[in-house]
Amino acid sequence: MTRIDAETRIPDPIELDRLEEDRLRTVAGLAPLRTESGEYAGFDQVGIPDRPPQTDRERDVYSLGEGEMLVNMGPQHPSTHGVMRLVVKVRGEIIVDIDPVLGYLHRGIEKLCENATYTTVLTYVDPMDYLSTMHNEHAPAIAFEKLYGIRAPKRAEYIRALVVELNRIFSHGLMMGFLALDMGGITPILYAFINRDEIVDMLSAISGQRMLFNFFRVGGVNFDMNDEFLSRLGTWRGRVLKNIEMNEGLITGNEIFRSRTINMGTLSGQDAISLGVTGPNLRASGVPFDIRKAQPYSIYNELEFDVITQEGGDSYARYLQRIAEIKQSIHLIDQIIDKMPHGPVQAQVPGIIRPKPGRAYAAVESPRGLYSVYAISDGGPNPYRFRMRDPSFISLQALPKLMPGRLVADTMAVMASFDPVMGGVDK
Amino acid sequence: MRLLTERVDSGLRELWTDEDTVEFQVDAARAHDVLRTLRDDEELSFFMLADAAAVDYGSGERFEVVYHLFSWKHPGWLRIRAHVDRADPRIASITDLWEGAMFHEREMYDMMGIVFEGNRDLRRIYMSPDYRSFPQRRDFVLPDDAADSSAAGVNPLERPETWDLTRFNRAPAVTFPTSELRPGAPAEAVEDGKTLADQSRPR
Amino acid sequence: MAVDRPKSTPPPTPAAQDPPIVIADQAGSDGLLRQFGMEEHPQGGFHGLLEVIPTKADYILDLIRANSLWPLLSGLSCCAIEMMSTATSVNDIDRFGMFPFRASPRQADVLIVAGTLTTKMAGPLVRLWEQMPEPKWCVAMGTCTTSGGRFKRSYSVVQGVDRVMPVDVYVPGCPPRPEGLIYGMMKLHELVKQRRGQWSTYVDRGPQRTRWEGDVR
Helix, strand or coil: CCCCCCCCCCCCHHHHHHHHHHHHHHHHCCCCCCCCCCCECCCCCCCCCCCCCCCHHHHHHHECCCCEEEEEECCCCCCCCCCCEEEEEEECCEEEEEEEECCCCCCCHHHHHCCCCHHHHHHHCCCCCCCCHHHHHHHHHHHHHHHHCCCCCHHHHHHHHHHHHHHHHHHHHHHHHHHHHHCCCCHHHHHHHHHHHHHHHHHHHHHCCCCCCCCEECCEECCCCCHHHHHHHHHHHHHHHHHHHHHHHHHCCCHHHHHHHCCCCCCCHHHHHHHCCCCHHHHHCCCCCCHHHHCCCCCCCCCCCCCCCCCCCCHHHHHHHHHHHHHHHHHHHHHHHHHCCCCCCECCCCCCCCCCCEEEEEEEEECCEEEEEEEEECCCCCEEEEEEECHHHHHCCHHHHHCCCCECHHHHHHHHHHCCCHHHHHC | CHHHHHHHCCCCEEEEECCCEEEEEEEHHHHHHHHHHHHHCCCCCCCEEEEEEEEECCCCCCEEEEEEEECCCCCCEEEEEEEECCCCCEEECCCCCCCCHHHHHHHHHHHHCCEEECCCCCCCCCCCCCCCCCCCCCCCCCCCCCCCCCCCCCCHHHCHHHCCCCCCCCCCCCCCCCCCCCCCCCCCCCCCCCCHHHCCCCC | CCCCCCCCCCCCCCCCCCCCCCCCCCCCCCHHHHHCCCCCCCCCCCCCHHHHCCCHHHHHHHHHHHHCCCEECCECCHHHHHHHHHHCCCCCCHHHCCCCCECCHHHCCEEEEECCCEHHHHHHHHHHHHHCCCCCEEEEECHHHHHCHHHCCCCCECCCHHHCCCCCEEECCCCCCHHHHHHHHHHHHHHHHCCCCHHHHCCCCCCCCCCCCCCCC
16 A cells, blocks of 8 residues: 655645635635635634634644645544544645544543442443443442452452453454444444344343443442353353454455554554553553553452563554454453352442542553552542543544554544543543 | 662652552652653663542642552552642643653643643643633532533533523424415414424324 | 415315325425425425325325434444444344434434533534434433433533433433334334424424524534
C-alpha cells in the first residue's frame, strides 16, 4: 500500500477549487474568502469551536494552515465505540492533527459513589466499562476488602477469576468484531455476538443479568455456581475454540484486513509507557507488563500462564495479541475449573460495612488495560473518595500521537485496535 | 523499600507501608522533582504512572493529588500524596515526565479545579467548556442543587428547571383549513383541552 | 384550500372506485399522490375519497412503514451493546426489517435512544432528531433514557430523554433484554399501524425546539 505522507504534493482538488473560487469572486468584485494561513479560524469560517481557544494546544489544533480543514467525526458515527467526538484537522485526506472531545457520556459516577454505600458502589461501577463489567467490579471489591481488612473465601476467588476470564474472552471477541466492523466487514461482528451471547447467557445463569452483572460483593461473590451455569460452561467450552478460529479465519488472513492494519498505528514500547497505555495494547508493543503477574491479585499466583507479547506494536499486533489472550484465558479457565475448591462464596459481612479510616488501591487487568480503584474511607457507610482509573481514557491519548500523517480512513481502524469503550472513558 | 526511598529522597513526610503499598506525602512544590527522581533514578526506576487522582478534603482543608507508580524492581505500588493548597490550587504538571498524564490532569482540573502549571492543554474534558464549577469538590452538592448551582452553564439543556414540559402536548399553533367533503366542519379541529394524541386515529 | 384538486374533476362519489395502489416512498413526496387524492394530510390520515372508505392503501402503507423501520445508529452506552445484540444473529431484528442501522439521520425512521443521555450529548441528540425526516418515531431504551435510571441524582445526566424529545415507546430494563427490545418494537409496530404516536402530533409545529439566544445553528 502506498504510503502518503504530509510532504507528498498531490494536486489537491481543494486548491484548484479555491483558486477557481477566488478567480470568480475577483471577477464578481468580491473580496477573497479564505483567511490567511496560520490565523485562528473563527467560528464564522469553521464552525468548531464556537469560542476562542483556551489553551496552547487548542490553538495549535484549531489554527488552519494552507489547505487544511477541520472535519468533525461527531459524537454519533457508525463506529461502535460510543459517543466520542474527534475533531480532525486534515489536509486533503491526510490527517494533520486530532483533538478528541470527550464527555458525551459523563455520568458523574464518582460523585454518585460518594453518596452510596459500599455495596451500592459495586452496582454503580458496572456501566463504566460496560464490556468488561466483571473487571469493573473486581477492582472495587478488592479495594473495599483491603479497607475492611478481610479476604474473600477461596471458592469466591476462584469463581471471581472464572467470570473475569469469561468476561475477558467475550470482550476480546467483541474487539475482533468491532475492528472488522469499523473497516466495513459485517460478518465477524455477527460471529462475535454469537460468542458473546453464549457467554452472556452463561453469566446470566450465575448472576441473573445479561450485561451489567451485579455479581461481586465485598467479601465474595453473590451466587454460587449452579447446574445451568455448569452445563452451559461445558457446552461452550466444547465449542469455543472452533468459534474463535472460525472468526479468525475470516479476518486474520484477509488481504484487506492485513493491508489496513499492518504497520498502521505503530506504537513503540517507550511511547506506550509514557502515554500510559496498558494492557493488550502495551503488550502488543513488546512490553511484558501484565498486572496479573506484576502485582498478583486474587488467585493468579496459583495459576500458571505466561505473559504474551507481540512485536511491532501496530494494529495487527494488537489484534493478534487479543486472539492470543483469548486462548490464554481459555487455558486459565480450564485450570480454574480443575482447581475449584469447595467452600462458601461470600464472607460474613454486614449489609452496610463501615471500614476503618484508610486508603486502598487495587488494580486489575481489564481487557483494555490497567483498571484501578483508589478508595478512601472515613469510617462511615459511604466511601469518602472513590476514584477509578479507566484504561480506555488514557489509551485515547495515543490517538493524537499516532494519526498525523495517516489517512482519515485509518482513524477508525487504529482506534478500534485500541478498543476504547466510551463508558469507561467518560465515566 | 522504605530504606531506598529514605536514601534517595529527603524531606518526605509521613512514610507509611501496607502489605502492598508504600506511601508518602510531599508538598506540591516538590512533587514534580520527586517524581522525576523516582522515574529516572537507576535503582528506583518507577517507570510507569499507574494513576493520578485528586482528593478534596473539604472546605477548610486541602486538596491532595495522589500519584501511583510502579517499578519492576520494587514489589507493590508507590503512592505519592502531594499536598495542594485549597485556596490556590496549583501544582506543577508532570506531562513532561509522562505524556499520559495529560488526560489525568485535565480531568483533575475539570472535576476539582486544580491548575497544573506547564500543562499545554488544561481545559475541561468531561463537562462543557462553559461549565462554571467543579463537580467533584465536596461543596458541590448533588441535585437538586446542581441545576441551581452557579455551575450550570448557559446551555438551557443543562438547566432542566427552564424546560417547558408541556410543549409536546399543546394544541398546534397552526389551524388547518376546512375540508370540502364536510362543509361547515373544520377539518381535524382540536378542541380545547384535547390533543391529537388522544385520538387513536386522526379523523 | 387544503384540497388541491383540479377544479374540473367532480368530487368523487364514495364506494364507486377501488383506490389505486400507489406506494409512497418514505420521504413523503406528495406530487404523485396528489392526483389520486392520496396525499398526506398534515395531520395524518388521508382525506377525501380515501378517508371515507376503509382504506386498504392506508393499511398497506402503514404495514410497509411498520415492517421496514430503519433505526438510526444512536447507541450511546451499554444499551447500545444490547441493541447490537438484538440486531445480530441470535435475536435477529432483521426479520422485522430493521437490519440497516443507518448512520445518517436523513435516512432513518426510528431513533432508538440506547444509553444514558448526558447534558453534553443532549444537544447533538436533539439535532439528530430534528434532522430525521418525518415520519419518525423515538424509542427510549433502557431506564437511563426513560427516567435517568440509576443515575438519578447525577449532575450531568438528563433525567429521561422525554425531556428533550417526544418518545413513543419506553422499554425499561438495565439493559433491557433483547426480547424486551423486540417487544418494544412490536409495540412500535402497533403504533405505526394505528398512526398513534408522537409524530402525528408533531407535524407543522414550526421550530421544533426553543431557540435560545446565542444559538447560531
